[in-house]
Every structure is written in C-alpha cells, then in structure tokens.
Amino acid sequence: MKPVVFFNSLAEKSGAVMPRGDYSTASDDYVVAQQWDVYTAEQHALWRRLYQRQAKLLPGRACDSYVEHLAHIDAAEGIPNLAAVSEALFRATGWRLVAVPGLVPDKVFFAHLAARRFPVTVWLRTPEEFDYIVEPDIFHDFFGHVPLLFDPVFAAHLQEYGKGGLKALTLGGLDFLARLYWYTMEFGLVKSSKGLRAYGAGILSSVGELDYCLNDQAPHRIRFELERVMRTRYKIDAYQKTYFVIDDFQQLFDDTTPDFTLLYQRLKTLSALSADSLLPGETNLSLANASLDDDG
Numbered sequence: 001m002k003p004v005v006f007f008n009s010l011a012e013k014s015g016a017v018m019p020r021g022d023y024s025t026a027s028d029d030y031v032v033a034q035q036w037d038v039y040t041a042e043q044h045a046l047w048r049r050l051y052q053r054q055a056k057l058l059p060g061r062a063c064d065s066y067v068e069h070l071a072h073i074d075a076a077e078g079i080p081n082l083a084a085v086s087e088a089l090f091r092a093t094g095w096r097l098v099a100v101p102g103l104v105p106d107k108v109f110f111a112h113l114a115a116r117r118f119p120v121t122v123w124l125r126t127p128e129e130f131d132y133i134v135e136p137d138i139f140h141d142f143f144g145h146v147p148l149l150f151d152p153v154f155a156a157h158l159q160e161y162g163k164g165g166l167k168a169l170t171l172g173g174l175d176f177l178a179r180l181y182w183y184t185m186e187f188g189l190v191k192s193s194k195g196l197r198a199y200g201a202g203i204l205s206s207v208g209e210l211d212y213c214l215n216d217q218a219p220h221r222i223r224f225e226l227e228r229v230m231r232t233r234y235k236i237d238a239y240q241k242t243y244f245v246i247d248d249f250q251q252l253f254d255d256t257t258p259d260f261t262l263l264y265q266r267l268k269t270l271s272a273l274s275a276d277s278l279l280p281g282e283t284n285l286s287l288a289n290a291s292l293d294d295d296g
C-alpha cells in the first residue's frame with residue numbers, strides 16, 4: 001500500500017485510468033469485506049508459491065525484526081485471513097488491518113495510518129504476474145508490510161507518518177512525504193551488526209530486488225538523512241538507483257515525528273535531486289556488508 005501520489009505516477013507510466021479492484025462496495029474510508037472464502041484453491045496455491053520463494057531469500061537479507069515477526073504470522077499455507085491476523089496485531093501493537101479494494105486516496109490512506117489501521121489490498125496477482133507486478137496486491141501489502149507492524153517502534157513511526165501525511169495535505173508537502181515513504185517503507189535498508197539488511201516492503205516482496213539492493217554494485221547506498229531523502233526523485237518501474245540506510249527504527253520514529261512545516265518551506269526553495277545523484281561529501285556504501293562505522 002502506498003500513497004496515491006504513487007498511483008498518479010503509475011497511471012502516467014502505464015496509461016492506466018483506474019486502479020484495479022472492485023470499489024463498488026467500499027465504505028467512505030474505502031474499507032471492504034475481505035471475503036476470504038471467495039479465494040480459490042488456485043489462488044491459495046499461488047500465494048504459497050510466492051511465499052515460499054520469497055521466504056527462502058530472507059535469511060541474511062531481511063532485517064531481524066521482520067524475520068522474527070513473519071515467523072509468528074500464520075500465512076505460509078495460503079492467503080491469510082486479515083481479520084484473524086488483525087486480532088493478533090492489535091494485541092501486539094494496537095494496530096489493525098483493514099481490507100481495501102486497492103489503492104486509496106491519500107487522505108484516506110493517511111487517516112487509516114494515523115488511527116493505527118493498515119490498509120491491505122484484497123486481490124491477488126495473476127499467475128502471469130508471478131515474477132513482477134507494478135500495482136500492489138495482497139502479497140505485496142501483507143508479506144511486505146504486515147510483519148513490521150508487529151514491531152512496536154516501527155509501528156509507532158508509521159502512525160506518526162500518517163499524522164504527518166494529513167498535515168502535508170494542507171501544507172503542500174505531499175511529494176516530499178511520498179519520497180520519504182518510498183525510500184523507507186518501500187525501499188529502506190537498515191544497518192545491523194551483520195551488515196545491511198532490508199526492511200522496505202517493495203524490496204521484501206520482490207524476488208529480484210532483495211538481493212540486488214544489498215549485493216549489486218550499481219546502486220548507491222547512502223546514509224539516511226531526512227532532507228536529502230525528501231529531495232530525491234524515485235523510479236517506480238525499475239530497481240532503485242539509490243537506497244538510504246537507517247541506523248535503526250528509532251531513527252525513523254525520531255525523524256518522522258517532528259512537524260515538517262518549516263522543512264517543506266525550505267524544500268520548496270531547493271531543486272529536486274535525480275534518483276542516482278551523489279552529493280559532495282556523501283559516502284556511497286557500494287558493498288552490502290561494508291562497515292558503516294567508519295564512514296562519515
């Protein structure tokens with residue numbers, strides 16, 4: 001799930017007019033019934049194949065918190081029942097999952113996050129989309145995003161992001177906040193004692209990018225700095241040119257919580273940076289397991 005700024009970009013790229021999904025029964029906040037009983041045996045089997053392929057790639061690549069929490073979620077054997085997982089999630093961090101038809105408007109998306117509700121798309125990709133899908137489906141939303149909602153610090157940060165999103169709508173800051181989301185929630189890397197690890201859902205649900213983001217020489221890996229991230233454009237139809245590395249989720253919480261009014265004002269006076277830019281003084285951590293301790 002992503003802010004609709006993402007969808008607007010997607011529509012431009014693909015010529016799509018409307019997002020996929022059946023919006024006819026959605027309530028004002030775009031919530032629908034998941035209708036878990038309607039998934040076919042073929043769809044559950046497709047989910048299992050997606051899950052098993054991705055789970056094999058996680059060791060040594062996904063961050064510890066993600067791996068730990070995924071292991072406690074009952075989702076390996078078929079498309080999960082969102083209501084059941086939501087109950088366990090609420091007990092853990094006070095978050096709930098809500099089923100949605102697909103992408104939802106920014107204001108709705110932010111309002112859900114601010115209220116500790118995470119929107120999960122109900123439809124699953126087709127077998128033809130096994131390797132790649134642009135628009136987020138339930139596999140991306142659930143497998144990529146839900147495990148870290150069980151992490152208390154990460155979950156707290158995401159609520160702050162939602163509150164910030166509602167404010168950004170009135171401050172003209174949406175593009176900047178979308179970049180923050182993109183480079184953290186979707187494509188973020190985090191430091192660990194054993195090297196870099198992925199925590200972004202776009203990476204964790206991708207068969208190719210999970211290894212690429214850590215081990216390919218091509219992309220830049222740069223220490224996370226809030227203003228830098230908010231200035232940086234991103235690619236939606238290719239592997240990322242740059243990944244930003246946080247120290248830990250506390251850093252994400254601390255950086256996301258403050259009021260961004262003045263920051264947005266300053267950002268509006270600055271030019272945007274290309275996705276592959278490297279500024280003077282920045283260190284490109286070109287190797288996944290390079291020590292970050294020695295880099296300025």
Ligand SMILES: [Fe+2]
Nearest residue numbers: 001002136201
């Ligand atoms: Fe997402």
